[in-house]
Every structure is written in C-alpha cells, then in structure tokens.
Amino acid sequence: xxxxxxxxxxxxxxxGHNGLVNGAYLAKAGLRTLILERRHLVGGAAITxxxxxxxxxxxxxxxxxxxxxxxxHELDLVRHGFLPLLMPATFCPMDNGDSLVMGTDTGExxxxxxxxxxxxxxxxxxxxxxxxxxxxxxxxxxxxxPPNLYDTSPEGLAExxxxxxxxxxxxxxxxxxxVRLLTGSAADFLDDYFESDILxxxxxxxxxxxxxxxxxxxGSGLVLLFHNMGEHDGxxxxxxxxxxxxxxxxxxxxxxxxxxxAEIKLEAEVDRVITVNGRATGVALRDGTELAAEVVISAADxxxxxxxxxxxxxLPADLLDGLRRYRYQGTSSKVNFALxxxxxxxxxxxxxxxxxxxxxxxxTMAYTERAFDEAKYGWYSTRPxxxxxxxxxxxxxxxxxGQHVMSCFIxxxxxxxxxxxxxxxxxxxxxxxxxxxESYFPGFGDLVLQxxxxxxxxxxxxxxLPEGNIFHGEFLAPQMYFFRPAPGWNQYRTPIHGYYxxxxxxxxxxxxxxxxxxxxxxxxxxxxxxxx
Amino acid sequence: xxxxxxxHDRVAAANQTSLWSHWAGHLVVERYQMSEKWEYTAIRNxxxxxxxxxxxxxxxxxPDAERYLATVLxxxxxxxxxxxxxxxxxxxxxxxxxxxxxxxxxxxxDFLLTAAQPNLAHLSQLINGRRVDITDVSxxxxxxxxxxxxxxxxxxxxxxxxxxxxxxxxxxxxxGDLDADVTLARTGFTGDLGYEILVPTDDPAAATRVWDLLFxxxxxxxxxxxxxxxxxxxxxxxxxxxxxxxxxxxxxxxxDEHRSTPDELGLGWMLRxxxxxxxxxxxxxxxxxxxxxxxxxxxxxxxxVMRGLLVDPIDHExxxxxxxxxxxxxxxxxxxxxxxxxxTGERVGYATSFLYSPVLQRHIALARIRPDHADPGxxxxxxxxxxxxxxxxxxxxxxxxxxxxxxxxxxxxxxxTGVPQ
Numbered sequence: 001x002x003x004x005x006x007x008x009x010x011x012x013x014x015x016g017h018n019g020l021v022n023g024a025y026l027a028k029a030g031l032r033t034l035i036l037e038r039r040h041l042v043g044g045a046a047i048t049x050x051x052x053x054x055x056x057x058x059x060x061x062x063x064x065x066x067x068x069x070x071x072x073h074e075l076d077l078v079r080h081g082f083l084p085l086l087m088p089a090t091f092c093p094m095d096n097g098d099s100l101v102m103g104t105d106t107g108e109x110x111x112x113x114x115x116x117x118x119x120x121x122x123x124x125x126x127x128x129x130x131x132x133x134x135x136x137x138x139x140x141x142x143x144x145x146p147p148n149l150y151d152t153s154p155e156g157l158a159e160x161x162x163x164x165x166x167x168x169x170x171x172x173x174x175x176x177x178x179v180r181l182l183t184g185s186a187a188d189f190l191d192d193y194f195e196s197d198i199l200x201x202x203x204x205x206x207x208x209x210x211x212x213x214x215x216x217x218x219g220s221g222l223v224l225l226f227h228n229m230g231e232h233d234g235x236x237x238x239x240x241x242x243x244x245x246x247x248x249x250x251x252x253x254x255x256x257x258x259x260x261x262a263e264i265k266l267e268a269e270v271d272r273v274i275t276v277n278g279r280a281t282g283v284a285l286r287d288g289t290e291l292a293a294e295v296v297i298s299a300a301d302x303x304x305x306x307x308x309x310x311x312x313x314x315l316p317a318d319l320l321d322g323l324r325r326y327r328y329q330g331t332s333s334k335v336n337f338a339l340x341x342x343x344x345x346x347x348x349x350x351x352x353x354x355x356x357x358x359x360x361x362x363x364t365m366a367y368t369e370r371a372f373d374e375a376k377y378g379w380y381s382t383r384p385x386x387x388x389x390x391x392x393x394x395x396x397x398x399x400x401x402g403q404h405v406m407s408c409f410i411x412x413x414x415x416x417x418x419x420x421x422x423x424x425x426x427x428x429x430x431x432x433x434x435x436x437x438e439s440y441f442p443g444f445g446d447l448v449l450q451x452x453x454x455x456x457x458x459x460x461x462x463x464x465l466p467e468g469n470i471f472h473g474e475f476l477a478p479q480m481y482f483f484r485p486a487p488g489w490n491q492y493r494t495p496i497h498g499y500y501x502x503x504x505x506x507x508x509x510x511x512x513x514x515x516x517x518x519x520x521x522x523x524x525x526x527x528x529x530x531x532x
Numbered sequence: 533x534x535x536x537x538x539x540h541d542r543v544a545a546a547n548q549t550s551l552w553s554h555w556a557g558h559l560v561v562e563r564y565q566m567s568e569k570w571e572y573t574a575i576r577n578x579x580x581x582x583x584x585x586x587x588x589x590x591x592x593x594x595p596d597a598e599r600y601l602a603t604v605l606x607x608x609x610x611x612x613x614x615x616x617x618x619x620x621x622x623x624x625x626x627x628x629x630x631x632x633x634x635x636x637x638x639x640x641x642d643f644l645l646t647a648a649q650p651n652l653a654h655l656s657q658l659i660n661g662r663r664v665d666i667t668d669v670s671x672x673x674x675x676x677x678x679x680x681x682x683x684x685x686x687x688x689x690x691x692x693x694x695x696x697x698x699x700x701x702x703x704x705x706x707x708g709d710l711d712a713d714v715t716l717a718r719t720g721f722t723g724d725l726g727y728e729i730l731v732p733t734d735d736p737a738a739a740t741r742v743w744d745l746l747f748x749x750x751x752x753x754x755x756x757x758x759x760x761x762x763x764x765x766x767x768x769x770x771x772x773x774x775x776x777x778x779x780x781x782x783x784x785x786x787x788d789e790h791r792s793t794p795d796e797l798g799l800g801w802m803l804r805x806x807x808x809x810x811x812x813x814x815x816x817x818x819x820x821x822x823x824x825x826x827x828x829x830x831x832x833x834x835x836x837v838m839r840g841l842l843v844d845p846i847d848h849e850x851x852x853x854x855x856x857x858x859x860x861x862x863x864x865x866x867x868x869x870x871x872x873x874x875x876t877g878e879r880v881g882y883a884t885s886f887l888y889s890p891v892l893q894r895h896i897a898l899a900r901i902r903p904d905h906a907d908p909g910x911x912x913x914x915x916x917x918x919x920x921x922x923x924x925x926x927x928x929x930x931x932x933x934x935x936x937x938x939x940x941x942x943x944x945x946x947x948x949t950g951v952p953q
Contacts, residue, residue: 072893073845083891085577088570105566136858243577356570393754396578396682401752 008034010524011283011293013270013309014464014503016044019299020253021517022502024075026297027262029525034291035262036283038269038464041247042254044299045463045470046512048247052450054400055338058245059454060463061470062334062389062407063087063358065239066230066513067249068143074518080255081248084240085394087357092202093440094363097347100198101354117196127193127203131228134178137170142229142508145519146481150488178225182477186220187365197364205362205385208411210470210510212331214372215365223475226509239358241391245398246512253514273298273309273499280499283309295498295524299517301465301472302326302485302505306494315495322486326479326505330468331375333413334454335433337406338399342390343441356393361386361436371412378418380429383436385411403449408433415456415467422457429455471510472503481507492520493527500524534559537585538674538731538739546757553760556648558586561759569863569890571758572765575722576891578754579680581746582763584721584728588650591669592643596662601643603819604658605635606794607802610817612637617700617717621799627824628782628791629799630654631775634719636702644669644730648775654783658820672732673715674739678746679726679766681939682753687727689749691716694727699941708745712738721763723770725939764865768887768898771840771932773797777867778838778884778898793828794821796900798838798932837906840934841872841883841914843895844926848916855919861888861895871915872899873924880905880912889935896934897927905929 008031012023015037023035041047045060064084072082092100100116102109110121147159167175180189186207190200204215207224214220230239242249254264269286273296282292298305306315306323342352362368362385371381387409392399399405410433417425430453437444456468465472473479484490485505492500502520504510535558537543543561551562560583563571574580592601601609606629607620617636621629633647645655652668659666678687687694693705693716702717712735720726729746731739747755764774773779782791794800806816806826828834852859865887872881883897897914905912908931913924 069849069893070846078891078893082893083577084893086567086569086573086890088567103566104569108566132858353565394573396752396754 006291008032008291008293010034010295010297011036011291012297012299012502013273013283014038014044014299015042015250015254015264015266016299016503017046017250017253017512017514018502018504018517018520019044019297020250020257021071021075021514022297022299022521023262023264024253024257024260025518025521026524027257027260028075029521031528033257033262034293035257035264036268036270036285037264037266040266042264042266043247043250045459045465046246046250048245051452052338055403055405055450056245056247056391056398057336057338057405057452058247058391058407059336059452060334060459061246061512062241062391062409063239064230064242064246064249064512065227066508066511066515068513068515068518069231070143071514071518075253075256076259077252077256080252080259081243082252083243083248085243086240087238087389087394089354089357090202091354091357091359092198092363093345093359093361094198098198099345099347099354100202101348102202113196113199116198117194120194120196120199123193124199127190130174130177131225133171133174134181134225135228137174137178138225139229140166141481142515143519145492145523146490146507148488148491149482181221181225183218184221185216185218186224187216187369189221189224190215190365201362201364201367202360204365204368205360205387208368208372208385209387209409210332211475212329212375212412212414214369216369217372219476222477222480226475226511230511241389241394243395243397245391245395249512270309273496275310275314275496275499278314278495279497295500295528297500297502297520297524299503301328301503302501303328303466304464305501305503305505310496310499319486319489319495322483322489326485327474327476328415328467328469329474330415330456330459330465330470331412332468332470333380333410333429333456333459334452335408335410335430336452336454337408337448338450339390339404339406339447340449341402341447342393342404343406343437343444343447345441352393355390357389359386359388359390361388361440375412375414378414378416380413380417380425380432381411382432384413384433386433386436388437408437413456415460415469422455426453426455429453472505473510475509480509484509492516492523535586537583538733538736539583539585539676539743542740542743543583543757551759555760556586556588560586561757563759563761564757568759568761568765571756571762572863572890574754574756574758575680575724575762575766577681578756579678579682579686579750580756580758580762581743581750582677582679582758583675584677585674587646587648587670587675588668589670589673590645590647590652590655591667592645592655592664593641593667594662594664595641596664597641597643600659600662600664601635602817604655606819606821608817609635609637609643614639615701615703617702617719619700619719621794621797621802623794623819623821623825624782625820625824626782626791627793627821627828628785628788629779629794629797630781630783632773632799636715636717646675649781672734673730674733674742676729676731676742676746677720677722677726678729679720679722679724681725681937682750682755683724683726686746686750686753686755687716690745695944697727698943707742708749710738710741710745714738714742721770721772722766723772723933723935723940724766724937725942761864764867765863765887765889768865768885768896769889769891769933769935771798771898771934771936773838773898774867774885792836792900793834794825795828795834796836796838834903836881836900837903838932839899839901839906839908840930840932841897841899841912841927842892842930842934843897843914844928845894847926848895851916851918851923851925855921855923857919863888863890870897870899872901872927873913873915874905875911875913883914891935898932901929
C-alpha cells in the first residue's frame with residue numbers, strides 16, 4: 001500500500017447512478033468514501049453530452065424510469081437540483097396515418113381510446129387499476145433485500161418466512177395477475193383486456209424494452225410489469241425527464257454524494273481488487289496506484305465484478321457456473337438526432353404538443369413481434385421498434401430556441417450479428433431507423449442536423465455494459481430477485497470478504513432506479529455494524 | 533355582469549378546457565390545457581403567462597400622497613423611490629392586517645396600488661383632509677404576468693429595458709412594434725424570476741398586441757399561458773399569502789380568531805425600526821396600527837408564527853400503506869384548515885394551504901404555528917384524513933418561502949437558465 005492517507009473506509013468502483021447512490025449512502029453514514037470513475041465524467045450510462053453547440057444529447061439512458069422515491073428524500077436530492085419534468089403526452093403514430101395521443105386528462109384519454117375502440121375505454125381503466133394493484137403488492141419486494149434461497153441458517157429461513165408472510169397479505173386476484181405477468185407474455189395479458197391494435201401496440205412496448213423478447217414471448221409480461229414500477233409524484237407507471245437529461249440527474253447525485261463527504265475520482269480505471277487471504281483490502285488502478293479500503297464495492301456488471309476485478313480462481317464453482325449462464329445478449333441501440341425543427345405528422349398539422357413525452361413507434365403488437373423475428377436470427381430489424389423523445393419540447397435548455405434534440409431508443413439490434421460486425425452495420429442500422437421515421441414524418445431527413453448512432457458495441461465499449469445490455473443482464477425470471485446475479489449471491493455480498501456488488505446486475509435490476517445502490521449500502525452498513 | 537379582461541379574446545382562444553372561474557367579477561381561466569401541472573412546470577422550468585388584470589388598481593396622487601401612504605401603508609413608502617415597487621400591507625388601529633398589495637411609485641407624488649379586493653371607500657376614509665386624490669383605475673390597465681426562468685430572455689426580445697430591472701423595479705417602456713407605452717415591473721405572485729406588464733386599455737388593440745408579441749417571442753422558449761390553479765400551486769411554494777385563505781381582512785372578519793397581525797403572518801420584516809418617537813424622530817412613522825404592533829412586540833403577545841410545513845414523505849407513504857392505500861400526491865392546492873399537533877396530541881397550530889409540491893417532491897403547507905413550536909426544524913404532526921379516519925403524519929416546521937431560487941431576486945445580468953441552484 002502506498003500511503004496511509006490513502007486509506008478509505010469504502011471504495012466504490014464505478015460512478016454510474018448506482019455507484020453514486022451507494023457512495024452517497026455510505027458517506028452519509030460516516031464512512032470515508034471514494035468513488036472511482038473510469039471516464040472523464042460521472043454518470044455511467046446516464047450522461048448528457050453536448051455533441052453540438054447548444055444541443056444536449058442523452059447518449060444512452062434518456063428518461064427517469066424507476067427511481068426509488070426514498071432516495072430523493074434520504075439523499076436530500078432536491079437541495080442539489082433534483083427536478084423531474086412531467087411528460088404530458090404519449091404519441092403513437094399509426095400506419096394508416098391516424099394516431100393515439102394520450103395526455104393527462106382521463107376523460108379526454110378515454111375519448112381518444114374510444115376513437116379506436118369503445119370497448120377498450122373502461123377496459124383501460126380496469127387494466128390500469130389491476131396493474132397498479134400488482135405494482136403496489138410487489139413494491140415492498142423491490143425496495144428490500146431478497147431472501148437467499150441457499151441460506152439455511154435461522155436468519156435465512158426467517159427472511160424467507162417474511163416473504164411468505166408478505167405474499168399472504170396480497171389479495172388472491174392480485175396475486176394471480178402477478179403470476180400471469182411474471183410467467184406469461186405481454187401479448188396474452190393485453191389480449192385479455194383490449195381489442196385495439198394501437199392500444200396494445202403502445203402498452204406492449206413496455207414489455208420489450210431492453211430485453212431480447214417480443215411482445216408474444218413468455219417473459220415479456222415480467223418486463224411489462226417492471227416498467228410499470230416507475231413512480232413520479234405519486235403516479236405509478238409514470239416516467240419523467242430530468243432537467244438537463246439523465247446526465248443532469250447523475251450530476252445531482254454526484255453533488256449529493258460530495259455533500260456527505262464522498263470523494264469522486266475521475267479517469268481512475270480500476271485494474272483489480274486487491275485481496276489478502278480471501279479478504280478485499282483495496283483496489284489497484286491501471287496507472288499502478290494502490291488504494292486501501294475496509295470494503296470495496298463494485299457498481300460494475302457481474303462479469304467485470306467477478307471475472308475481471310478479481311481472480312475467478314478465488315470464487316466457488318457454483319457462482320462461476322451461475323455467471324456463465326447469466327445472459328446479457330444486449331439488443332438495444334440509440335440513434336440520437338439534432339433537429340432544425342419539429343417533425344410534422346400529416347394528420348396533426350402544425351401540432352407539436354404530442355411530442356412532450358414518448359413517441360412510440362409500435363403501431364401493432366405484430367409490428368414489434370416482426371421486428372423481433374429478425375433479431376432471433378442474428379440481424380437487426382428492417383422496421384425497428386422506436387421509443388423516441390424530443391426532450392427539448394419539455395426542457396427548453398436541451399437545444400437552442402426553435403431547434404430540438406430527439407433521442408431514439410431502438411429495438412431490435414442484437415449484439416451478436418450473424419455476419420459482419422457493428423462497426424460495418426452502424427450506419428445501415430441508423431438508416432433503417434431514419435427510414436421508419438421518414439415514413440411517419442415526411443421530411444424528417446431534411447430536419448436532421450446531426451445523427452449519433454450508439455450500437456450495442458458502443459454501449460459495451462463506452463459505457464462498459466457487457467454485450468450492450470442496458471440492464472447489466474437480461475430481465476428474465478431465472479436471473480431476477482432470488483437469482484440476480486446468481487443463486488446464493490443475491491444479497492450484494494460476494495465470496496470475498498469485504499467485497500460487495502451494487503450494480504444493476506443485482507436486485508432489483510436495471511433502469512435508473514438507484515435501488516441496487518441503496519439496498520447494497522444498507523447491507524454493507526449492517527455487516528460493518530456487526531463487525532465493529 | 534361578469535367582466536372580460538382586456539386580453540379576453542386571446543385568453544378565450546387559448547383556453548382549451550372551457551373551464552372558467554370568477555375572480556373579482558371577471559371571467560378567468562382555471563387551466564388552459566388538460567394538465568395544470570404542465571402549466572406549473574412552465575413557471576418553474578420555462579416561462580408562463582398569467583392574466584392578472586382583475587386586480588383592483590388605485591391611482592393615488594397629490595402633494596400629500598407620500599405622507600398619506602406613509603400613514604396608511606404599514607411598510608415605509610418613503611423608502612420606495614420612483615421606479616420601485618413595494619409589496620405592502622395595511623392594518624387597522626388594533627394592529628390587525630386588512631389587506632396586502634403591491635404599490636408602484638410612478639413619481640414623487642404619483643402611486644399605483646394593486647389589491648385583490650375593493651378598497652376605495654376604505655382608503656378614501658383615511659384621507660382626512662390631506663391633499664390626496666384616489667381614483668379607481670381598475671379598467672384602465674390590463675396586466676399580464678410573465679413568470680419563469682426564461683421570462684427575461686423572452687422579454688429581452690421585445691425590450692432592452694428588461695435588463696435594467698432589479699427585483700421589484702419597474703420602468704415605462706415599449707414592447708416590440710407596439711405603439712404605446714407599457715409599464716414593465718419585475719414583480720409577480722409565483723416566487724420565481726418574473727415580470728408583470730401593465731398595458732393601458734385606451735387603445736383596445738394594445739392588449740391583444742402585447743399578448744401576441746409575447747407568444748411570438750416565447751414560442752421557442754416553451755411559453756404557455758397558465759391559469760389560476762398553476763398560480764396557486766406556485767404561490768404556496770413561494771410562501772405568498774392568499775387573502776381569505778391564509779388570512780382575512782380585519783375589517784370584514786367575524787372575530788379576532790380570524791384576524792392576524794403582521795408578525796403573525798410572517799410580514800414583520802416590513803416593520804423594522806419602530807421604536808423611535810415619531811414626533812421627534814424623522815425616521816419613525818406614525819402609521820395606522822403602529823402602537824398596537826409595538827405593544828404586541830413588547831409584550832410578546834403574538835399568537836402565531838406563519839411557517840412552512842415539510843411533510844415527512846416516508847411517514848406519509850407509510851401511513852397510507854398501512855391503510856391499504858396508495859398515497860396520493862395530488863398537486864392541486866387545498867385551501868382548507870388542517871390541524872397541527874405536537875407529540876403529546878395538543879393542537880399547536882393549523883395549516884391554511886396545502887399542496888404536493890412537484891419541485892420540492894413532498895407535501896407542503898402554509899401554517900400558523902404557536903410560537904413555542906415555531907423554531908425551524910421542530911417536529912410536529914399534521915392531520916390528514918386517510919381511509920375515512922383522522923391520521924397524523926410527521927412534518928417539520930420550516931421557514932418560508934419553501935422554494936426560493938436565487939434567480940427570483942438576482943441582480944440583472946445574463947438571462948439565467950432553468951437549472952435550479
């Protein structure tokens with residue numbers, strides 16, 4: 001070790017949102033905490049970059065999705081500039097030129113749905129209520145450390161009994177809906193409620209985001225449920241933009257962490273975690289610096305956490321086995337645009353208000369399923385699913401007056417292509433995206449001032465997410481809750497004493513939730529308390 | 533007959549909801565579009581426009597106008613130079629507040645006072661032979677409030693004078709191609725960076741033109757018109773009191789429980805240096821209510837302190853979950869009494885305005901708190917109705933305003949962005 005002054009209570013590897021949340025909680029508890037970030041800015045995959053003067057691009061992650069509301073209060077984020085901005089509209093263009101535009105007024109929304117199906121109006125109320133009841137039932141599970149099925153100690157059994165007790169409090173029909181969602185497809189679930197293609201096309205897109213499933217795949221129900229766990233200003237299932245994009249949000253987190261005394265070191269790439277006799281004692285940086293700490297926490301994905309930062313030889317075989325089975329298979333890309341003006345939708349001439357939220361290009365479930373078909377066989381969609389948002393219509397500081405930034409989340413673009421590679425296909429893929437946009441918004445291409453293409457390979461190489469999976473690993477039942485990232489290692493600890501994990505590869509998983517960082521901090525502080 | 537404001541044609545065209553309410557005898561908009569929260573967000577993040585024309589407006593002129601106002605208004609008008617404005621109150625002899633308003637000093641002996649309720653008879657009775665003329669000029673001006681972090685940038689496209697205005701300054705200027713003088717003031721009721729434009733109504737086309745100029749200049753800044761609901765959301769965060777909600781005019785109140793002194797309303801800052809002898813000390817004024825307020829301060833008889841309450845979000849959520857309910861975070865303002873208790877269950881105050889504040893991410897209230905519980909940070913309990921039962925939720929006493937961005941009162945300079953400091 002180099003210097004006694006360089007001794008920390010806790011070193012967090014990775015300055016993404018979970019690393020920042022984790023470091024902030026540890027610092028708040030009084031630990032001398034250092035957060036190490038490989039890049040020149042914090043935020044990980046939640047950054048905002050001014051790629052063109054005045055145009056702020058949300059390169060990767062683009063909306064505040066599942067942020068746990070406790071974090072806002074426990075870390076006093078409002079004081080540091082936390083400002084979520086309401087999305088007052090959702091816009092779903094259709095192939096026949098019509099559209100579904102959902103706003104904030106229930107009555108008006110039902111009128112809009114009735115244009116497509118009268119039957120679907122009260123079905124929509126029922127669906128929203130049923131989803132909300134499920135979300136409420138599992139919210140406590142999202143916000144607590146899951147039991148460890150491999151732990152047969154009295155404490156472990158008590159945790160399991162606690163879970164069973166909670167499940168007993170849930171009404172039967174709610175529990176049934178929960179199981180339908182956890183095991184079934186989004187398409188089956190939605191077909192039980194609705195007849196309108198556009199409504200189902202829109203709602204089912206929550207079931208595929210970031211995941212290599214189609215709306216008709218078993219497992220898409222779980223993804224649908226997960227994306228409805230978002231909660232802003234008390235509205236379940238609601239998402240928001242953060243002021244200044246998601247990079248604006250991670251800057252807030254960094255200020256909060258620093259206000260509690262955490263240090264943040266940029267351009268500090270970790271080479272390995274130093275271990276002595278099965279115990280983590282610090283980290284070694286790529287530049288040779290060694291830093292000592294009582295605990296080391298990896299906010300990176302499970303692959304780097306267990307196979308790059310430490311010697312796999314130090315780990316038990318069952319963990320390595322679990323990690324081998326753990327699927328990343330990223331399938332999403334981003335294509336971001338700087339635009340000289342707002343796109344025009346022919347049947348809504350002169351209107352721009354419908355862009356103040358998500359613009360969802362999934363006119364039917366079949367459209368999305370077809371886009372998925374190509375990905376199953378190792379190619380990207382000819383007509384991809386697009387989740388677009390023109391954040392500058394909500395936050396005027398994102399682009400110069402009268403001009404706009406448009407973030408487009410794209411599926412499907414599998415990491416593993418059956419031939420060629422992403423460096424060769426990057427612009428072809430983006431051309432597909434732009435052609436789809438052109439088909440709905442004639443003249444779109446003329447508005448484009450600049451185009452940024454972010455493939456799964458870019459997500460892996462720049463943000464460091466293996467295979468470009470935006471969640472640090474797929475949202476599939478075999479690798480959630482009890483099993484995230486691996487059975488027996490779902491409680492943020494690792495086989496190496498003093499070495500912890502707090503990234504999206506741990507419960508509750510990906511999205512800008514901060515949940516893993518927060519729950520891991522609680523676990524670490526509990527363990528330290530026991531030791532002292 | 534209900535009156536229309538000078539901007540009515542434009543207001544009506546912009547009102548997509550067909551929801552109207554009545555304010556001071558005028559038709560006004562509750563919300564222009566489906567989401568009042570979107571309008572509120574414009575105030576905090578971009579720029580919004582509010583038609584506040586229904587305010588009562590009184591022109592007070594004459595050689596004794598300053599002496600008169602120094603007696604009638606509780607805040608010392610002599611410290612308000614031409615080109616400045618004061619937020620002020622006027623009290624009765626017992627030291628109870630009658631009303632509040634903004635007084636603009638147009639010149640040495642020319643003032644414009646705005647108020648939420650009619651006051652002509654009351655103000656006239658107090659002239660007592662002084663050489664003062666008070667005229668109700670309410671219909672002679674329309675007022676548009678332009679509020680939000682981008683308000684300066686929008687107005688800067690119409691007049692360079694906007695950059696000369698410090699907090700509560702005003703100036704006579706011309707906007708764009710409008711062939712009429714308007715008064716531009718850095719005032720408002722949102723607690724954010726903001727301005728108000730007073731447009732003379734002698735040329736009826738002027739008001740419409742000002743509206744059009746604003747919306748043209750603001751189009752690329754996210755400008756939206758906002759209605760009463762968004763205004764009332766913002767004002768609670770800003771700690772700005774609403775008459776007949778947070779206080780009642782003493783002269784119309786039924787009993788002293790419904791009356792308040794300036795100190796009880798948190799407005800004591802207007803009344804510094806009251807101790808001198810007014811007959812010998814030029815700086816001390818004889819104004820209506822002075823003796824009673826001095827006595828209140830000397831004897832410590834203030835009954836309340838006006839505070840903000842920050843509801844504990846974790847406890848709030850927990851109380852609802854225990855009742856098997858999803859905690860509502862409804863941002864619509866509640867203008868009703870909610871009781872405040874200490875930890876022993878004794879009532880130590882009551883809230884008069886309540887809101888879920890999107891910008892503060894928690895429920896807040898404006899409340900009168902007993903002085904012995906009013907220190908900022910004191911823990912109290914606010915009474916909610918949950919599951920048809922009274923339930924107390926923890927809250928912290930805090931100083932108003934609960935939301936107070938530096939841009940609100942920052943000196944002039946480059947137009948700030950919406951990023952909160």
